[in-house]
Amino acid sequence: GAVVSQHPSRVICKSGTSVKIECRSLDFQATTMFWYRQFPKQSLMLMATSNEGSKATYEQGVEKDKFLINHASLTLSTLTVTSAHPEDSSFYICSASWVQETQYFGPGTRLLVL
Amino acid sequence: GQQLNQSPQSMFIQEGEDVSMNCTSSSIFNTWLWYKQDPGEGPVLLIALYKAGELTSNGRLTAQFGITRKDSFLNISASIPSDVGIYFCAGQREGSGTYKYIFGTGTRLKVLA
Numbered sequence: 001g002a003v004v005s006q007h008p009s010r011v012i013c014k015s016g017t018s019v020k021i022e023c024r025s026l027d028f029q030a031t032t033m034f035w036y037r038q039f040p041k042q043s044l045m046l047m048a049t050s051n052e053g054s055k056a057t058y059e060q061g062v063e064k065d066k067f068l069i070n071h072a073s074l075t076l077s078t079l080t081v082t083s084a085h086p087e088d089s090s091f092y093i094c095s096a097s098w099v100q101e102t103q104y105f106g107p108g109t110r111l112l113v114l
Numbered sequence: 115g116q117q118l119n120q121s122p123q124s125m126f127i128q129e130g131e132d133v134s135m136n137c138t139s140s141s142i143f144n145t146w147l148w149y150k151q152d153p154g155e156g157p158v159l160l161i162a163l164y165k166a167g168e169l170t171s172n173g174r175l176t177a178q179f180g181i182t183r184k185d186s187f188l189n190i191s192a193s194i195p196s197d198v199g200i201y202f203c204a205g206q207r208e209g210s211g212t213y214k215y216i217f218g219t220g221t222r223l224k225v226l227a
Contacts (some may be wrong), residue, residue, distance in 0.1 A: 006156070032213050042119055043202060044157070044217045093156045097213060102147065103204070105156035 003027050004096050006106035013084055016114055021079045021109045023094030029074035030096035034103060035067070038091045050077050084113040119216030120203055128226050133190040135221040137203035146186040147215065148177050150199045157202055161188070171193040183208070193225050 003026040015017050023033055032051050036044040048069050050056040059073035066088075070081040077096075081088050089112050095103040120125055120137045127133055133134045137146070149157035162174050163179035163186060170177055186203055203218040 002159075004156075036212070043220050043221075044215060048219075049214060070120075091154075102145075102159065103163050103215060104159060105149070108154070108156045110154070 002102075002104040004030075004094065004104050004106040006094055006109050008109060009107060010110040010112075011061065012112045016083055019081045019084055019111060021092055021111075023077045023079070023080075023106050025075045025096040025098075025104075028096075028098050030034065030077075030098055031074065032097045033071055033077040034095045034097070035077075035079050036093045036095065038108075043065050044093065047079075055060060069100060081111065084111070085107075086113045087112045117217055118154045118203055118205055118218040120221055122128075122221060123219065124224070126221035126224045126226060127193055129193060129195060131193055132187050133197070133223060133227075134186045134187065135201060136185060137205070137218045138185040139207075139216075140184065142208045143186075144208045145215075146177070146179050146185070147204040148175075149204065151202060151220075152199045158160035160201075170210055170220045185186060190223075193223075195225050198223060198225050203207045 005024045035047045045111050046058045046059050047062045048058045050069050050071040052071050058064045062064045073079040083084050091108050091110050093108040095105045097103045118137050118139050142214045147162050148160045151157040161177040166183045167181050170180040185189050201221045204215040
């Protein structure tokens with residue numbers, strides 16, 4: 001149990017385009033989903049917390065207009081990187097939780113912006 | 115963002131040896147989680163701890179929730195090559211009022227066959 005999927009697993013896009021990443025909880029209903037960004041050889045940095053049906057809460061320094069998060073259902077959250085630039089290239093990972101105790105992570109999405 | 119102090123940062127060990135790593139904070143935590151991350155993949159939950167003093171095992175892995183609630187330890191016994199990876203602790207701070215977890219800086223483990 002507690003399986004979280006992410007799609008796509010990797011994406012290459014041109015600078016200026018937008019990219020959508022999906023995060024799904026496959027066998028449980030996630031009341032809360034989190035989006036993280038991870039640079040090579042570094043820890044996970046929380047970008048935002050999203051609760052189903054409400055606006056996401058962004059961490060300090062994360063541009064909400066740049067990283068649009070939608071949590072339309074208890075099993076799906078999406079992160080859209082708008083007008084992507086090379087500095088947005090990174091490994092993006094989501095996690096899902098149905099109680100506040102435990103988070104289960106997706107496999108991650110590697111984004112490369114050319 | 116805030117991160118937990120995790121040590122050691124990296125370690126090379128011989129196959130068969132036991133491994134210990136820990137996570138410390140100046141704040142009190144309600145929950146501690148330990149994850150392992152392989153290259154290019156998402157972290158996988160190893161052990162979850164919910165009470166001070168709790169000692170929980172998962173195969174060759176054992177983790178403890180420190181009595182002071184400001185630290186946690188992970189031990190791996192009789193290490194094998196597939197234990198290679200990055201281990202992260204994550205804690206949920208008491209009184210944070212959120213479901214957020216703070217992550218440790220990671221311990222990079224390399225096992226020499």
